[in-house]
Every structure is written in C-alpha cells, then in structure tokens.
Amino acid sequence: MPKISSRGIEMPASPIRKLAPLSDSAKARGLKVYHLNIGQPDLPTPEVALEAIRNIDRKVLEYSPSDGYRSYREKLVGYYAKYNINIAADDILITAGGSEAILYAFLACLNPGDEIIVPEPAYANYMAFAISTGAVIKSVASSIEDGFALPPIEKIEALITKRTKGILICNPNNPTGYLYSRSEMNKIRDIVKKYDLFLFSDEVYREFIYTGSPYISAFHLVGIEENVVLVDSVSKRYSECGIRIGALITKNKELRNAVMKLCQARLSPPLIGQIVAEASLDAGDEYMLEVYDEYVERRKFLIDSLNRIPGVYSPIPMGAFYTIARLPVDDADKFCEWCLSDFEYEGQTIFMAPASGFYTTPGLGKDEVRIAYVLKKEDLHKAMVVLEKALEAYNKVSSLRSE
Amino acid sequence: MPKISSRGIEMPASPIRKLAPLSDSAKARGLKVYHLNIGQPDLPTPEVALEAIRNIDRKVLEYSPSDGYRSYREKLVGYYAKYNINIAADDILITAGGSEAILYAFLACLNPGDEIIVPEPAYANYMAFAISTGAVIKSVASSIEDGFALPPIEKIEALITKRTKGILICNPNNPTGYLYSRSEMNKIRDIVKKYDLFLFSDEVYREFIYTGSPYISAFHLVGIEENVVLVDSVSKRYSECGIRIGALITKNKELRNAVMKLCQARLSPPLIGQIVAEASLDAGDEYMLEVYDEYVERRKFLIDSLNRIPGVYSPIPMGAFYTIARLPVDDADKFCEWCLSDFEYEGQTIFMAPASGFYTTPGLGKDEVRIAYVLKKEDLHKAMVVLEKALEAYNKVSSLRSE
Numbered sequence: 001m002p003k004i005s006s007r008g009i010e011m012p013a014s015p016i017r018k019l020a021p022l023s024d025s026a027k028a029r030g031l032k033v034y035h036l037n038i039g040q041p042d043l044p045t046p047e048v049a050l051e052a053i054r055n056i057d058r059k060v061l062e063y064s065p066s067d068g069y070r071s072y073r074e075k076l077v078g079y080y081a082k083y084n085i086n087i088a089a090d091d092i093l094i095t096a097g098g099s100e101a102i103l104y105a106f107l108a109c110l111n112p113g114d115e116i117i118v119p120e121p122a123y124a125n126y127m128a129f130a131i132s133t134g135a136v137i138k139s140v141a142s143s144i145e146d147g148f149a150l151p152p153i154e155k156i157e158a159l160i161t162k163r164t165k166g167i168l169i170c171n172p173n174n175p176t177g178y179l180y181s182r183s184e185m186n187k188i189r190d191i192v193k194k195y196d197l198f199l200f201s202d203e204v205y206r207e208f209i210y211t212g213s214p215y216i217s218a219f220h221l222v223g224i225e226e227n228v229v230l231v232d233s234v235s236k237r238y239s240e241c242g243i244r245i246g247a248l249i250t251k252n253k254e255l256r257n258a259v260m261k262l263c264q265a266r267l268s269p270p271l272i273g274q275i276v277a278e279a280s281l282d283a284g285d286e287y288m289l290e291v292y293d294e295y296v297e298r299r300k301f302l303i304d305s306l307n308r309i310p311g312v313y314s315p316i317p318m319g320a321f322y323t324i325a326r327l328p329v330d331d332a333d334k335f336c337e338w339c340l341s342d343f344e345y346e347g348q349t350i351f352m353a354p355a356s357g358f359y360t361t362p363g364l365g366k367d368e369v370r371i372a373y374v375l376k377k378e379d380l381h382k383a384m385v386v387l388e389k390a391l392e393a394y395n396k397v398s399s400l401r402s403e
Numbered sequence: 404m405p406k407i408s409s410r411g412i413e414m415p416a417s418p419i420r421k422l423a424p425l426s427d428s429a430k431a432r433g434l435k436v437y438h439l440n441i442g443q444p445d446l447p448t449p450e451v452a453l454e455a456i457r458n459i460d461r462k463v464l465e466y467s468p469s470d471g472y473r474s475y476r477e478k479l480v481g482y483y484a485k486y487n488i489n490i491a492a493d494d495i496l497i498t499a500g501g502s503e504a505i506l507y508a509f510l511a512c513l514n515p516g517d518e519i520i521v522p523e524p525a526y527a528n529y530m531a532f533a534i535s536t537g538a539v540i541k542s543v544a545s546s547i548e549d550g551f552a553l554p555p556i557e558k559i560e561a562l563i564t565k566r567t568k569g570i571l572i573c574n575p576n577n578p579t580g581y582l583y584s585r586s587e588m589n590k591i592r593d594i595v596k597k598y599d600l601f602l603f604s605d606e607v608y609r610e611f612i613y614t615g616s617p618y619i620s621a622f623h624l625v626g627i628e629e630n631v632v633l634v635d636s637v638s639k640r641y642s643e644c645g646i647r648i649g650a651l652i653t654k655n656k657e658l659r660n661a662v663m664k665l666c667q668a669r670l671s672p673p674l675i676g677q678i679v680a681e682a683s684l685d686a687g688d689e690y691m692l693e694v695y696d697e698y699v700e701r702r703k704f705l706i707d708s709l710n711r712i713p714g715v716y717s718p719i720p721m722g723a724f725y726t727i728a729r730l731p732v733d734d735a736d737k738f739c740e741w742c743l744s745d746f747e748y749e750g751q752t753i754f755m756a757p758a759s760g761f762y763t764t765p766g767l768g769k770d771e772v773r774i775a776y777v778l779k780k781e782d783l784h785k786a787m788v789v790l791e792k793a794l795e796a797y798n799k800v801s802s803l804r805s806e
Contacts, residue, residue: 128664
C-alpha cells in the first residue's frame with residue numbers, strides 16, 4: 001500500500017467536525033444533540049434567495065466564469081461600498097466558500113517553508129490549509145484574561161524572520177468574538193508595511209458587531225492596499241452556509257492573476273450558489289436587522305448563562321457568534337468527547353468544539369471550548385442546563401477516578 | 404508589494420480558459436463565438452434534476468456532512484455497481500467537482516518533490532493542480548499518429564525513480580478521446596503493483612464510449628485496490644457542470660482519513676449541487692441514451708468535417724467528447740488567439756483550446772488543438788466552416804508575412 005503524504009498525516013483534524021461520528025452515534029442512540037460546535041445558524045435564509053432557486057428556469061446548469069458572474073461581482077461592489085471598502089468588480093474572485101479563498105490565497109502567496117504569523121486561538125480550518133500548502137504557522141497567543149485582545153505588537157514583530165510572508169487575522173474573530181480596535185489595526189498595518197507582508201484578513205462576520213466600536217476592515221488601512229488579501233463568505237451573513245460562495249478580494253494584480261489560474265484550473269465556482277448569493281444582496285435591511293437582534297439576544301443569554309455555571313468563564317464577545325469559554329475540566333477534548341459518548345441528561349447532550357484545536361501551541365486551550373450561539377434561545381437554554389449537569393457529572397466521575 | 408509564490412508564477416494558465424478575455428471582446432464586438440474550447444455540453448440537464456431544485460422547500464441552506472450526504476453516497480454505490488465497480492458508501496467522499504477531488508488527492512498523497520507519471524497530452528488543469536501542490540510531473544508522450552494510445556510501458560517504467568508516487572490517467576481520455584484497452588490497463592496495473600504506486604484515475608466520461616471496446620475501470624484491476632484513487636464528476640454525465648459535484652473514491656482507509664481532514668477543513672461540498680446530483684441518478688436510461696446518440700452523431704460529424712479540411716487531421720476518438728486535431732499552422736496558440744482577435748467569417752468566429760497546454764514537454768502539440776464536440780450539429784457545422792475559412796485566411800496572411 002503506497003504511503004500517503006506527510007501533510008496528509010500532519011494536518012490536524014478539524015476540532016469543529018472531528019467529533020461528528022460520536023455525535024452521529026449519540027443521535028443513533030436516540031439522543032437530542034445540541035450543536036454548539038459549528039457556526040451553522042438556524043435562522044432562515046432570506047426568502048428572496050429561496051425564491052431565486054425556485055425560479056431558476058435554466059435548461060442547462062452550466063459552468064460560470066472562473067472568477068464568478070460579473071453581475072454578481074458588480075453588485076458586490078455596491079455592498080462593500082456601504083462599508084467604505086472601495087473595490088472594483090475585477091478585484092473580486094468568487095470562490096467555493098471562504099475556505100477555497102484562503103486555500104488559494106496561501107497557494108498563490110506562500111512557498112513551502114514560508115511563515116505566517118497568526119494570533120491564536122485562530123480559526124482551525126485555516127491553519128489546516130496553511131499546513132497543507134507547506135506554510136509554517138508562527139502563532140502568538142492571546143489570552144482569555146485579556147478577552148483575546150491582540151497580543152502586544154512587539155511579540156508579533158519578534159516572530160518576524162526572513163521567511164515571514166504574511167499575517168493572518170479574522171475580524172470580528174472566529175473563534176473568540178474579539179473585534180480589533182482601530183489602534184490595534186493600525187499597529188498591524190505598520191508591521192505589514194514595514195516588512196512588506198501580506199495581510200490575510202477574514203472579515204466574514206462584519207455584520208455581527210454588538211458594541212459601539214467601529215468595524216475596521218483591512219482595506220481601510222492606508223498604504224497597504226496591495227498587501228491586503230480579503231477573505232469573505234456569504235455563509236453566515238445570510239444563513240446559507242451550504243451554497244459554498246465566498247470571495248477572495250485583492251487589489252494586487254500579480255496576485256489576482258495567480259489566483260485566477262487556480263480558479264481556472266477548477267473551472268468555476270458553484271452556479272446555483274451564485275444565483276442565491278446574488279439574490280441575497282436584495283434581502284433588505286429588515287432581514288439583517290432581525291438577524292442582528294436575534295444574535296444580540298442569544299449572545300447576552302449565552303454569556304450570562306455560561307458565567308453563572310460554577311467554574312465557567314467566558315469573556316463577552318464583541319462580534320461574530322462564537323465565544324471561547326473556560327470550563328472547570330482538566331482536558332476539554334476529553335470532556336467534549338465524553339459529553340457525546342458517555343453522557344446524557346433527559347435524553348439530550350451537547351456537541352462543543354474543544355478549543356485546543358484552535359491553538360497551534362501545544363498545551364494551550366486545554367480547558368477551553370468554542371461555543372457557537374447559532375441556536376434559538378430555548379435550545380441554548382436547554383444546552384446550558386445540559387452543560388451544567390455534564391460538568392457536575394464529569395467532575396464527580398473524575399474525582400472518583402482519582403481517589 | 405510582497406512577492407507572490409513561485410508556484411503562483413509557475414502554474415500554467417488553463418489552455419481551456421486563458422483566451423476567455425479575447426472571446427469576451429469578440430462577443431462585445433458583436434461576433435458569434437462557437438465554444439469548441441470547453442467541455443460544456445449544450446444538452447439539457449435531466450428534467451428530474453431541475454425539478455428537484457424547484458421543489459427545494461428548505462428554510463435554511465445549511466452545511467452538509469463533509470463527505471457529502473449519506474443518502475447520495477448510498478445511491479452512488481448502486482450506480483457504480485452497474486459498472487461492476489464494487490465500493491461502499493464510506494469509500495466515497497463528495498467533492499466540489501472532479502477538480503477538488505484531484506487537488507485533495509494530490510495534497511493527501513504527494514509530498515513536494517514527489518513525482519507522478521502522466522501520459523500526455525493530459526487534462527491541463529490536473530497538471531496545474533499537481534504543480535500547485537509541489538508535485539513533479541514526468542510526462543510520457545503519446546502521439547497523434549498512434550491515435551494517442553498508451554505509450555510503450557517500457558517508456559513509463561523508465562521514468563520511475565525513488566520519488567515516483569503515482570501514475571495519473573484519464574479514461575476515456577480528455578483531451579484525446581482515447582479509451583485504454585484491457586491489455587493497456589493490465590500493463591498499468593502491473594507497474595502500479597510492482598512499484599506500489601498510487602493510480603489516480605479520472606473516469607468521468609465512462610458513459611461516453613462509442614466503440615464496442617469495454618470500459619476498464621481502475622477498480623476492475625485486481626490486486627491494486629488500495630492503490631486506486633478514482634476521480635469522478637457528474638458534470639458531463641448529466642450536463643450539469645455548474646453544480647460542482649464530484650467525488651474522490653478510495654478503498655485505502657489511511658488515504659480516506661487524510662482526505663477527510665481536507666474535506667472537513669472546507670466544511671462541506673455544495674448542498675444544492677448534491678440535491679441535483681442525487682436526483683439526476685433517477686434520470687433514467689432514455690435520458691442517457693438520447694445524450695449518447697447525440698454525441699455519436701456529433702462525433703461522426705465533427706471528425707468527418709475536420710478530416711475533410713485540407714491539411715487537418717484528427718484520429719477518431721473512442722470516448723469522451725473531445726478530439727485533438729492537427730492543423731496546418733505553425734503555432735496553434737497564435738492561431739487560436741488570432742481566430743478570436745483578428746478573424747471573423749460572416750459575423751462568427753471559433754474558440755478552440757491550443758493543445759500545447761495539454762503537454763508539459765515544451766514544443767509538443769504546437770500544431771494541435773483540442774476541440775470539444777459539445778455543440779449541436781448545426782453549430783458544429785458552422786464552426787467547421789469558420790475553421791476552414793480561418794485556416795485559409797491565416798495561412799494567406801502568414802505567407803504574405805514571410806514573403
């Protein structure tokens with residue numbers, strides 16, 4: 001049997017998905033499983049988007065242009081302009097979700113052995129893709145005590161070597177919910193400019209900011225316009241994760257041409273997804289407001305509930321719809337597994353993402369989990385009851401074990 | 404401005420898509436452009452598939468499992484069984500088109516510097532992905548004189564080094580239309596077994612075989628079951644290239660696990676595409692027969708027409724819906740460009756894929772083009788008239804130039 005590749009072995013399994021088989025088994029045993037592990041909102045996709053699908057009257061579901069339909073890209077220009085992001089339709093390449101955008105960005109920007117600096121915890125799947133392309137991740141830890149603020153810029157600068165090619169941020173942040181301030185973003189800009197780095201910026205949660213603080217896009221930073229690689233996705237914004245439509249946006253023509261070669265190699269992004277995404281742009285302010293208000297409620301409810309459970313702590317996330325919470329357990333990986341395989345409370349259990357998978361520094365995040373607040377309040381309530389009962393039971397079992 | 408990666412520079416542009424801007428300009432000038440460059444059938448998608456879209460009554464377009472819906476994978480097991488390919492649902496990972504399947508196969512099987520042997524001409528986009536993952540392509544040329552049969556196996560064996568990890572084939576072949584015989588497939592099997600290589604086999608055109616010869620799948624070869632990585636796609640079979648649904652199929656558990664990590668990193672394949680693809684499996688024999696008969700007609704018409712044009716030669720393709728034709732021109736790249744930028748006949752022109760892009764050996768395929776017979780006969784007829792007129796005009800201009 002031929003050997004698989006080193007990266008095939010080294011790539012971490014997704015902390016968000018790797019316990020899915022245990023969850024499937026729990027469901028097969030008849031349990032209700034609350035999915036706190038994945039950013040899959042239960043909110044409805046905009047009606048105008050669903051209507052667009054029902055009205056498709058094509059006879060042939062054909063390839064689209066490799067960079068996506070021009071009509072959609074032109075409409076996106078107007079969308080970004082509302083956020084004071086000034087780009088042209090040709091700066092946008094439509095991708096199969098934000099995932100394809102980040103993979104192609106890494107392939108086009110990084111040579112094997114090149115380094116990128118990533119504040120951690122960071123979105124696990126992006127790190128997996130970085131490893132798959134041969135890039136080396138240099139992580140700098142943010143901490144739950146500081147609410148996951150940007151670590152001191154000196155710590156970031158200290159990591160820079162000849163092989164450093166870029167900085168990867170997610171803002172508002174998945175998994176922490178942190179929102180970088182203007183001052184933090186300016187510090188990032190200065191470093192990017194000083195060392196002429198790429199700034200990979202995932203900003204898919206810009207609609208979900210719950211404080212009065214401004215959203216500072218990487219494209220708002222003056223003087224590094226050709227260094228910025230913006231990664232975007234409509235998945236969360238319109239609750240349509242399944243259509244797999246994202247975008248890679250760059251004003252760097254050389255980079256655009258290289259990414260375009262990758263886009264052409266895979267021929268085209270999903271056709272129907274583009275139709276849905278384009279229609280979603282007409283969803284209107286009421287849709288977004290309703291969604292926003294719902295998340296405001298859920299966030300408040302979740303964070304309050306978490307902090308009321310003995311020994312649990314969660315900072316207040318400023319954006320996105322995740323939080324990293326600290327649990328009173330020795331090993332959150334084991335605890336998350338145990339919840340799915342050995343625990344139930346009134347026929348229910350919970351599926352959380354162990355936070356260790358969002359760190360590359362071994363040992364960090366051992367007592368942390370990522371929780372997505374994408375379920376309705378009644379379900380979040382039940383999930384929090386289950387979590388409290390699970391922690392009680394788990395620690396009882398643990399203390400018995402250690403006696 | 405930061406430098407892009409070496410692979411970003413080295414990756415070839417798709418010969419199928421790179422002239423698209425010239426084609427767009429020609430259309431903007433009011434010309435009718437016949438697309439012979441791309442395998443985008445004009446035949447209708449099955450009605451049952453279109454109906455499935457119109458009947459989607461979901462409220463949320465959510466993520467699907469990373470390896471695709473089980474119901475779809477189970478139904479595929481029955482589909483493959485009809486071709487005597489015996490696999491289980493868990494051997495199948497659903498991907499965003501065949502392209503994602505091949506990219507993930509290379510990432511999971513090959514280390515940078517590892518070599519794969521590829522009979523050329525070969526599907527250009529696969530070579531681009533190989534380069535993007537750091538793999539080294541060792542090509543062995545087949546020739547138009549032999550109808551693009553498998554080159555002598557000794558030539559393949561002579562290329563094997565310590566770094567050789569696999570052989571990549573496409574059967575029936577894109578771009579040549581060649582169908583490997585049982586004897587050729589057995590020779591490939593022997594080499595794969597002897598050196599314990601991966602056999603990457605793209606078999607997306609199995610429905611399109613126009614001779615009495617049998618279709619020999621890589622999975623029919625005894626003794627190399629865990630070496631085979633089958634790449635598939637529903638794009639061509641059901642004329643639904645835009646839905647981006649393919650599959651990577653392997654009985655090698657270690658490889659499956661590695662690919663699954665990549666699948667989880669990108670979360671899920673397109674949701675709506677899977678609904679369409681699953682419904683398409685019910686299209687019935689009449690649909691496939693009608694499609695088949697149409698291609699038989701088109702193939703006969705195209706090859707007859709090509710060989711009637713002075714100086715043009717095309718072997719008779721046995722499968723798929725492409726042929727590589729030799730044209731009486733010095734440089735097919737230039738000629739294809741010229742057709743789009745400088746030529747028209749009665750308000751029409753043609754878009755062909757220069758064959759040089761399907762070879763990695765410099766200088767090969769210089770007077771060849773790939774032509775897809777995916778247009779209806781009337782359009783193929785007009786395109787062939789345009790080709791004949793274009794060749795006359797081009798060679799007149801060339802001879803004037805050289806006087």
